[in-house]
Amino acid sequence: MKNKIPDNIVFTEEKGYHAHLTAFPTSVGAPVIKTDDVIAWKNRGINHVNHEIELKFNQLKAQFQLLMEEFEWNEIIYNAKFSFEPIVGQIYHLYINKEGGHFLSLIAPNEWNREHLGTFQLNHDMKWVKL
Secondary structure, three states: OOOOOOOOOOEEOOOEEOHHHOOOOOOOOOOOOOOOOHHHHHHHHHHHHHHHHHHHHHHHHHHHHHHHHHHHHHHHHHHOEOOOOOOOOOEEEEEEOOOOOEEEEOOOHHHOOOEEEEEEEEOOOOOEEEO
């Protein structure tokens, strides 16, 4: 009958006593294994990612608002009344007529007394750009 080996001793027939080769403590006097505190690291990572996503979201939101404003002005101008074919690069002025409708004109706001909504230029994409 073999001698009974205590549980805290690392012994095998092939390796003998090999406590110094293990990756875990094998005796009461061994250093305590502590797991790394990754919660703080995770929280910093989450905060950083949330901040980056919020910045990108706010940039996209601002771009979307500019795009919607651009769309709305183009819709107003294309639905406005004008009796000429606008030329790319030319500057035009948008006014409100007496009936409350919109009309496009070459006449500058300082040349007459009409309610002026804005000054626009037609670009090569046939898009009206507010100046």
